[in-house]
Amino acid sequence: MDLSLVERENTLLGQDFLTWLWYKTDNENVLFALEDKRTFTLHMEQKLSVQGGEGETKATATVSSPAGELSEAKTGLGTGKKVSKAQLLFSMDQDDWLVSVNAADFGLSGLKTPKIATKDDEGDDPDAKFLEKMFLLERCLEMLDIVFTQFLKLRMSKAWKEESASVKLWING
16 A cells, blocks of 8 residues: 555544544533543644645644634635644643644644642652653543544544534534
8 A cells, every 4th residue: 555645544534633623622512531431621722733735735824822712723724724733632620631633643742741749758659750640641642542532433433424514514604
């Protein structure tokens, strides 16, 4: 199989995922559930890139808005662009995880986990902070996996046609 074809398909799937996620979180406060039944929410944050075209005509628009106002990027969607990179905020209990996701390769960058308690008592395990940080990294990946799995199930179901139409209405609305 042609590697560029695989890369193009991955990019399209990633763009569909991030565009759908923006639609989903813009219209409702969506609760997702972990396997242990605890719930978390997800929001698009202040940084978002949309991209359209091929090769020489490829155009990218990046919006960075402290107020979360992403109307310029949404206008880009209306001209046929798709979300190419998005900053996501996962929230569970009192904790927040902030991470940027690249649609082309699902690469993560700029991950910020909740703060780790910094007690330096004599009896503490010296690896405790590291292990806590690794747990928080894994939790973020687990939440992203849950959301992506939900998207894939929808994307491969008969309900996708209706959902896709709703996304188009949202873009043009």
